[in-house]
Amino acid sequence: MKIIKPKVALLTEITGGLEQTLHDYGALTLVIGIEPHNKRKSIRNPKDLPLIIKKFLKNKTQNKRSLIDFCKKHELTYVSFPYREQSILAEKLKEKKIDILITYAAPLLESSVLSSPLCDAINLHHSILPNYKGGNPIFWQILHGQIESGVTIHRLSEKIDDGEILYQEPFDFPAFTSKNDIIENFHSRSRHGIIKLLNTFIPGEPLNKISPSTGNTNKKFYARNVRRKELQDIIEWEFIEPDQLLNLVRYLGEWPIDIATPPGLLSFLPYKAEKIVTSNSPNTLQGLTASGMSLTYGTKKGVITLKPSFNPIAIIKYIRKRQRILKGKLNSQYI
Known part of the structure; x- marks a missing residue:
């Protein structure tokens, strides 16, 4: 059976390899950021000039793998929008005729945005939902000594990590390693799950659930961000x-x-x-x-x-x- 590739928009501010996976798969059409990049500020005090130059050079070094540079390299469209003006994003999704919106580490979106893709809007989460909803699930799982964890891909709703679960993959928590290695473990499994979901794409229809939900509905710890x-x-x-x-x-x-x-x-x-x-x-x-x-x-x-x-x-x-x-x-x- 021939696989039909959807037109995908990715909403994130993190370069976790998902953008490359979606591009290699042949589905990535649009990359979206929340805040405008490279805001220019006037120099009111000449003494601030060395600090501004230093920050500029630091940002140029850090942004070698940024999403903007990635889009330039692969001739993809990158747009950003103010969070309080989500109608801009909704119009862009319609203009590009996006089939599926994928989000990761993104804020809550309004119904106008969620209904803009032709087929579906989904989110990646680093826990077995419904447990550890929220912005920092990995930290809290470490703190609670979780032995088992997993990734979840769910349909977006107007509530935090609360939409219908489409895919879950449980696995042993990657203990006794660095933060980067832990996050990459979750990222790689999420990328694998996304491709499995996209392989089931049917034009004009929402994505189908492809794995049973394994989360314990009695465990619903909220993994808030921690300062x-x-x-x-x-x-x-x-x-x-x-x-x-x-x-x-x-x-x-x-x-x-x-x-x-x-x-x-x-x-x-x-x-x-x-x-x-x-x-x-x-x-x-x-x-x-x-x-x-x-x-x-x-x-x-x-x-x-x-x-x-x-x-x-x-x-x-x-x-x-x-x-x-x-x-x-x-x-x-x-x-």
């Missing part, structure tokens, strides 16, 4: 299990010095979570403890070791970040 300043309050650092702590620190990237600061010059080094130390001794030191260049963090449930990075570039970046953390400038940063 850095909340880490102290939402985590019981004294009682957290060592495997959960190891996963959490690896997800954060380095030991959070706003929770406990290493002594002396050690506080200027980025510390990575290394391993769990098995210890049943009641005399095990709790909290952050230094031994030479190494650190351990003990709770009432166990101990993990922390290993410093001596990479010069990593140290320079960390020192700058450290200053901002200690001054409270990253308190509102989302984890």
Whole structure:
């Protein structure tokens, strides 16, 4: 049976490989961003010029794999729209005769947008819904020590992660690895699911459900976004299990010095979570403890070791970040 390729629009601000997958599949027609890029600001104070140049060069470096550059390379249409003016997006979807709108890490959309594609509007989510709806499902699954997880593709509705489930793939949570590796694991499985769904496309009809829903309807924890300043309050650092702590620190990237600061010059080094130390001794030191260049963090449930990075570039970046953390400038940063 010949597979008919739909015209797909992708709404996201994240380059997670989905844009490349959809392009290779031959379906990607339109890429959509939320905020306009490269806003120009007037220079009111000449002293600001070096900072503006520095930010410009930094953005140019970081945007090598941006969605805009991707669209230019592959001669695809990129549009952005103000979130409060979704009628602009609705008109663009109709103009391009988009069959399917796919969203990932995107805000809620109005009914005018959801009804604009000719066939369907779907979203990718990194949990087995209905559990862990919300903007940060991976963080909360780590914090809760989830052993099993999965990806869900569901039809969009005007409620958060609440539409009909079309596809789910459960799998073991990718533990004891970096944040980037965890996210890529979820991304790759989501890409696989999207292609399986698109292979069932019939012009003029909504997508069909292709896998049974495996989520426990009695578990509906809402995985809200978390700011850095909340880490102290939402985590019981004294009682957290060592495997959960190891996963959490690896997800954060380095030991959070706003929770406990290493002594002396050690506080200027980025510390990575290394391993769990098995210890049943009641005399095990709790909290952050230094031994030479190494650190351990003990709770009432166990101990993990922390290993410093001596990479010069990593140290320079960390020192700058450290200053901002200690001054409270990253308190509102989302984890």
